[in-house]
Amino acid sequence: MSIDPALRALSISEEAFSTVTRAERDVQSVFDAVDARALRCQARVLSAFRDLRVEARHLFGSNGYGYDDLGRDTLDALYARSLGGESALVRPGIVSGTHALALCLYGVLRPRQTLLCVTGKPYDTLEETIGISGNPSQGSLAEWGVSYRQVELLPNGGIDGEAVERVLREDSSIAMVYVQRSRGYAWRPALQVAQIGRLAERCHAIRPQVTVMVDNCYGEFIEDQEPTHLGADLMAGSLIKNPGGGIAPTGGYVCGRKDLVEKVAYRLTTPGIGAEVGSYAYGYQAYYQGLFLAPHVVAQSVKGAILAAKIYADLGMEVSPAWNAPRADIIQAIRLGDSEKLIRFCKAIQSASPVDSFVTPEPWDMPGYQHKVIMAAGAFVQGASIELSADAPLCPPYNVYMQGGLTYEHCKLALMMCLS
Numbered sequence: 001m002s003i004d005p006a007l008r009a010l011s012i013s014e015e016a017f018s019t020v021t022r023a024e025r026d027v028q029s030v031f032d033a034v035d036a037r038a039l040r041c042q043a044r045v046l047s048a049f050r051d052l053r054v055e056a057r058h059l060f061g062s063n064g065y066g067y068d069d070l071g072r073d074t075l076d077a078l079y080a081r082s083l084g085g086e087s088a089l090v091r092p093g094i095v096s097g098t099h100a101l102a103l104c105l106y107g108v109l110r111p112r113q114t115l116l117c118v119t120g121k122p123y124d125t126l127e128e129t130i131g132i133s134g135n136p137s138q139g140s141l142a143e144w145g146v147s148y149r150q151v152e153l154l155p156n157g158g159i160d161g162e163a164v165e166r167v168l169r170e171d172s173s174i175a176m177v178y179v180q181r182s183r184g185y186a187w188r189p190a191l192q193v194a195q196i197g198r199l200a201e202r203c204h205a206i207r208p209q210v211t212v213m214v215d216n217c218y219g220e221f222i223e224d225q226e227p228t229h230l231g232a233d234l235m236a237g238s239l240i241k242n243p244g245g246g247i248a249p250t251g252g253y254v255c256g257r258k259d260l261v262e263k264v265a266y267r268l269t270t271p272g273i274g275a276e277v278g279s280y281a282y283g284y285q286a287y288y289q290g291l292f293l294a295p296h297v298v299a300q301s302v303k304g305a306i307l308a309a310k311i312y313a314d315l316g317m318e319v320s321p322a323w324n325a326p327r328a329d330i331i332q333a334i335r336l337g338d339s340e341k342l343i344r345f346c347k348a349i350q351s352a353s354p355v356d357s358f359v360t361p362e363p364w365d366m367p368g369y370q371h372k373v374i375m376a377a378g379a380f381v382q383g384a385s386i387e388l389s390a391d392a393p394l395c396p397p398y399n400v401y402m403q404g405g406l407t408y409e410h411c412k413l414a415l416m417m418c419l420s
């Protein structure tokens with residue numbers, strides 16, 4: 001196969017080019033399904049824009065207290081519509097996904113209640129929030145008198161519904177059932193929205209008042225529905241992941257039942273004020289446009305992940321999920337097996353980045369994580385993992401987690417560069 005000079009300029013070898021081209025042919029039927037889903041998600045988002053009569057003035061910002069900020073309020077409503085909740089909070093001032101999740105925990109839970117995580121240990125950055133690691137007297141939930149329990153996932157990666165029912169029946173202090181949809185840095189399948197829906201139904205049958213809360217990070221627009229369409233009470237995520245479409249410069253969202261979102265708003269600002277105050281002088285164009293682009297961008301990154309799964313499985317490595325397995329997040333895990341390969345993979349991803357391509361990523365002690373972490377990301381938005389990026393905790397069995405990619409072409413070129 002002959003390779004174009006434009007690709008050769010990126011030091012892509014003939015062999016890498018033909019490996020990727022062959023893999024791409026093999027996965028075409030799965031790509032077709034991804035495109036079909038992107039079309040349906042795009043229709044859902046477009047309908048929300050039309051139903052809410054989004055207009056040019058909504059894109060502009062406000063200042064000061066932000067009373068009657070129509071752009072802010074319409075953006076909230078747009079997220080609620082697009083993600084299947086009664087109400088939503090979308091704020092540039094929510095600094096990250098962890099912050100959005102923590103707002104939900106502190107907004108909804110009260111002293112002497114218990115948080116029950118049913119997907120094993122939650123995402124690393126939440127451990128200190130809950131108070132199960134680090135210094136608990138920084139205002140962790142534990143310090144505020146909120147207890148924590150967890151139920152492990154089944155060996156097949158599913159939720160142990162029977163164990164959850166048992167705990168709910170025996171422990172009347174449980175006020176929130178917490179589900180992490182994405183794999184995060186764990187070697188397990190992401191949860192399908194239907195699985196979360198079934199869990200919510202079982203929990204509500206036992207205790208109608210319990211809040212089923214979903215960490216929806218990395219999950220938006222991967223499936224036809226979101227957890228809040230199927231009975232989850234509340235969910236949260238980051239705007240520099242899927243729903244920001246690679247355009248939102250920062251922020252987080254919370255979406256779900258109206259009364260719960262209101263409680264979260266009282267935590268975000270202060271009781272009595274809630275969501276009625278809050279301005280953003282730069283304007284909301286990037287947030288509207290990002291949400292509009294999100295179904296397409298998510299599909300691009302999913303195609304990149306599928307291609308990577310096929311290539312590395314063909315090379316004899318374990319991958320999760322398999323190229324033709326159902327997906328519920330944008331992450332592709334690859335078991336590289338040793339630290340040398342892992343660091344080399346991350347360096348190749350870095351050098352294939354549009355920004356900081358000349359930088360060498362090094363393992364470091366990142367705040368909130370228990371192991372040294374190496375991260376490759378040359379993103380337009382710092383740390384945005386809807387842009388092509390790779391992260392790996394530096395510990396056996398040396399799994400790398402790659403995700404994102406604003407365009408499929410970029411993913412494809414990066415994989416050719418990794419192989420070269």
Ligand SMILES: *Cc1c(COP(=O)(O)O)cnc(C)c1O
Nearest residue numbers: 096097098123182184217218238
């Ligand atoms: C990214 C992520 C978080 C935390 O988000 P940050 O924006 O990094 O704080 C939480 N849970 C999951 C599953 C994530 O992927």
